[in-house]
Amino acid sequence: MSDRACDGDLGVAVRFGADEVVVLLSGEVDSINAADLQLLLDALIDGGHRHLVLDLAEVTFMDLTALRVLADTARRVRQPPDVMKIRSPSATTRRLFDITALSMLVDLQAAEADAPPLGPEQTFDAPFGSMAHRSADVPDDLAVFAVVPAAAGVIVDAALEMVTALARATVGGADGVSVTLTRRGRLTTVAASDETIAQMDRDQYATGEGPCLAAAAEGRWFHVESLAEEDRWPSFVPRALDGGIGSILSSPLMVDARPVGALNIYSRSERAFGSREQELAALFAANASAILAGSGASVVGEEVAQRLQAALGIREVIAQAQGVVMARQKVPAEAAYAVLRRRSSKSNIPLRLLAGEIVASTHPQLPSTGNRS
Amino acid sequence: MTEQVQLHEQGRQDAGLSHAELWFRYFELGGMSTAIEVEAFLYGALVPTTHDSNLIAVALNERFSELGRNHPIPYDEEEDRDRAS
Helix, strand or coil: CEECCCCCCEEEEEEECCCCEEEEEEEEECCCCHHHHHHHHHHHHHCCCCEEEEEEEEEEEECHHHHHHHHHHHHHCCCCCCEEEEECCCHHHHHHHHHHCHHHCCEEECCHHHCCCCCHHHHCCCCCCCCCECCCCCCCCCHHHCCCCHHHHHHHHHHHHHHHHHHHHHCCCCCEEEEEEEECCEEEEEEECCHHHHHHHHHHHHHCCCHHHHHHHHCCCEEECCHHHCCCCCCHHHHHHHCCCCEEEEEEEEECCEEEEEEEEEECCCCCCCHHHHHHHHHHHHHHHHHHHCCCCCCCCHHHHHHHHHHHHHHHHHHHHHHHHHHHHCCCHHHHHHHHHHHHHHHCCCHHHHHHHHHHHHCCCCCCCCCCC | CHHHHHHHHHHHHHCCCCHHHHHHHHHHCCCCCCHHHHHHHHHCCCCCCHHHHHHHHHHHHHHHHHCCCCCCCCCCCHHHHHHHC
């Protein structure tokens, strides 16, 4: 065990454990001290430490340079069985990870106390917490995603939770939404908008029948306009009526033209779903299918990672140019962006190049990184 | 806003950009919404902020520029002006 601190406002402590190295960061990680962090992480990897845990519990600020360091490191340790885990990111950092899809490269974990060694699925702190709740009986079912890094299955679930939340917010008449997936040969609810809805899914698994199971098995949608008048699924229907459900719309989730699950939309009212709702349900089912289809190697592929790296660089340059305009013209951030946009539009110079020129004009010694090859 | 949404989705198709590619370009420009959210903007399932809407327009117009065309997607200047004044 040894400790070391870097310059500036960044605090770093390194703990060497039997199986992993924990790097505890505190304070601000910015473009100035991110280089120190990079040196440290490189040294650890070069020293043969391939199981890294970055604890961000004490980090108060992290800029895009820092994020790029993490992305670089994540890519270096991406060969199994090497892993890099991020522990206790703040909500903002977590959001940044999600937006940049860096969350697909790393294993994001909740605070250490909340993270018993049960596997990533159990330790995951859902980013959309209040909008969606995982069903209580999450099994140890990472098998479907075994070919991708452990975190990917979790991230896919998070993405599906977002689809669920979006579907509920936008499909008229929807009182609840769930996503059901086949994992290890049996159906599991991976996202549900509330406990009643999770129970509706469980009732179908228990009785072995229902629109969700039918959609997942047959690969076409099933619409229960009025549960009271429904004569299919005699074991499940009474349970759903007891649960106060009036109508159900189940759309299949397809990967490689094969059904792998269903997106289920429940309403307390009868005949809640018309053609527009069916259309929207199909859209969200297609979205969920795309997420599942993309959860293979392609999503975490080298090309995407490099593209994101480049994009982060371009964003930095644009943000710097925006800062220059804010200072020069004494305008707030969005107005400064509008200035850049209008100037770019008028001169027909892409915004990233214009931003590079502006930044270069203030720091002639710095090379512009705003070029796209 | 509905009109703008239709213009953006039509523009995306005319520009030959996939949703993923459009998001990448939007993200490069500084956008802070996820790929799924941007896709939802274009379907009208979520309503973008003026800034987000303009970022999507920039991404599309720069693509049209690469294709040797004008900037056909209009910007919403209202909020920018309000904030600038």
